[in-house]
Amino acid sequence: MEMFRFTKAVDVPQAVQAGAQAKTAQQGAQVRFIAGGTTLLDLMKLNVERPAVVVDINRLPLDKVEKLPNGGLKIGALVRNSDLAHDPIVQRDYSVLSQALLSGASAQLRNMATTGGNLLQRTRCVYFRNDAMACNKREPGSGCSAIEGENRTLAILGGSKDCIATNPSDMNVALTALEAVVHIQGAKGERDVPIGEFFLVPGSTPQRENVLEPGDLITYVTLPPPKTNTKQVYLKLRDRASYEFALASAAIVVEVSDGKISYARVAMGGVATKPWRSVEAERVLLSKGLDAKVFRQAAEAALHGAVPQSENGFKVELAKRCVVHALGMATG
Ligand SMILES: Cc1cc2nc3c(=O)[nH]c(=O)nc-3n(C[C@H](O)[C@H](O)[C@H](O)COP(=O)(O)OP(=O)(O)OC[C@H]3O[C@@H](n4cnc5c(N)ncnc54)[C@H](O)[C@@H]3O)c2cc1C
Numbered sequence: 095m096e097m098f099r100f101t102k103a104v105d106v107p108q109a110v111q112a113g114a115q116a117k118t119a120q121q122g123a124q125v126r127f128i129a130g131g132t133t134l135l136d137l138m139k140l141n142v143e144r145p146a147v148v149v150d151i152n153r154l155p156l157d158k159v160e161k162l163p164n165g166g167l168k169i170g171a172l173v174r175n176s177d178l179a180h181d182p183i184v185q186r187d188y189s190v191l192s193q194a195l196l197s198g199a200s201a202q203l204r205n206m207a208t209t210g211g212n213l214l215q216r217t218r219c220v221y222f223r224n225d226a227m228a229c230n231k232r233e234p235g236s237g238c239s240a241i242e243g244e245n246r247t248l249a250i251l252g253g254s255k256d257c258i259a260t261n262p263s264d265m266n267v268a269l270t271a272l273e274a275v276v277h278i279q280g281a282k283g284e285r286d287v288p289i290g291e292f293f294l295v296p297g298s299t300p301q302r303e304n305v306l307e308p309g310d311l312i313t314y315v316t317l318p319p320p321k322t323n324t325k326q327v328y329l330k331l332r333d334r335a336s337y338e339f340a341l342a343s344a345a346i347v348v349e350v351s352d353g354k355i356s357y358a359r360v361a362m363g364g365v366a367t368k369p370w371r372s373v374e375a376e377r378v379l380l381s382k383g384l385d386a387k388v389f390r391q392a393a394e395a396a397l398h399g400a401v402p403q404s405e406n407g408f409k410v411e412l413a414k415r416c417v418v419h420a421l422g423m424a425t426g
């Protein structure tokens with residue numbers, strides 16, 4: 095681990111200022127906010143993250159889940175994953191989020207991990223975490239060891255010749271199906287970004303995973319008012335039943351009226367370089383009956399254009415079955 099400067103912020107303006115000042119003072123050197131630390135500290139010990147300045151944001155007043163006047167929900171960036179999963183409103187109105195959070199990591203990790211940190215957790219690609227190996231995401235221009243190497247757990251959707259790393263978060267998949275909005279405060283002011291526009295596919299710049307600028311702070315995430323009568327399911331398929339990342343997962347939010355699907359949101363995890371919403375699958379489902387053939391057509395649409403790598407071809411069928419099964423669970 096390299097030397098770094100450690101500071102604590104007590105409010106949002108101070109944190110934003112610390113980010114901005116550090117950027118100027120260090121001439122663009124990396125600033126990292128630390129929340130639960132369950133991703134950042136690991137990566138610092140591995141020399142993958144080498145920030146010059148670490149700003150502790152744990153004292154910021156961003157640890158509440160609040161109902162919004164429009165009926166939606168405001169989730170502070172420092173709300174711990176376990177608190178969010180067990181929040182009564184989340185369990186009742188946004189249960190796909192609760193299910194996704196509880197499927198992730200372990201109880202101890204969820205007690206530390208925060209909403210902001212979970213959004214920004216880095217890939218588990220083994221080469222990204224090993225600074226002796228070529229990795230475009232860690233060291234732009236160095237090459238991608240995974241394309242011809244160990245890629246069993248990596249992406250079949252949204253990849254490029256420069257990177258096929260998956261976004262590993264379960265929470266992000268549920269937030270995508272729920273059409274969350276990420277609220278950001280930075281040196282240039284505040285902005286709100288729909289989650290569908292927040293994450294970037296790697297293209298030729300895999301080091302850039304989202305639209306944040308250096309020093310930007312995520313303040314909270316909002317969810318739209320819940321759709322009445324929706325059924326929500328998060329289904330996660332993995333190598334072992336706990337303490338494991340998804341090989342394929344599906345977050346489903348559906349409403350059924352008069353035996354037909356009147357609303358559908360389908361998002362997938364474990365298979366793509368960012369949390370992957372499939373509007374194609376949603377289109378197939380809309381106005382259709384609860385028919386296994388329709389579910390399969392939706393799954394085929396969701397995986398259309400998948401590009402399997404040498405070790406992860408199995409993910410194409412696995413992800414399809416995951417979507418079909420999750421739709422079956424959601425519609426009873
Ligand atoms: C053994 C293990 C198993 C795991 N299994 C799973 C799993 O199955 N599913 C899953 O989804 N996750 C899993 N995780 C990942 C875990 O969910 C994340 O480590 C956690 O959510 C990160 O949150 P944190 O608050 O600890 O982030 P930190 O480590 O504090 O921060 C992570 C990143 O976010 C940045 N950051 C944090 N907060 C903000 C903010 N408000 N604004 C701007 N930047 C910010 C930090 O600078 C850092 O770059 C696992 C982790 C471990 C160690």
Ligand code: SF4
Nearest residue numbers: 219229230238257258
């Ligand atoms: S897949 Fe991405 S993260 Fe993994 S080695 Fe290639 S460039 Fe690095």
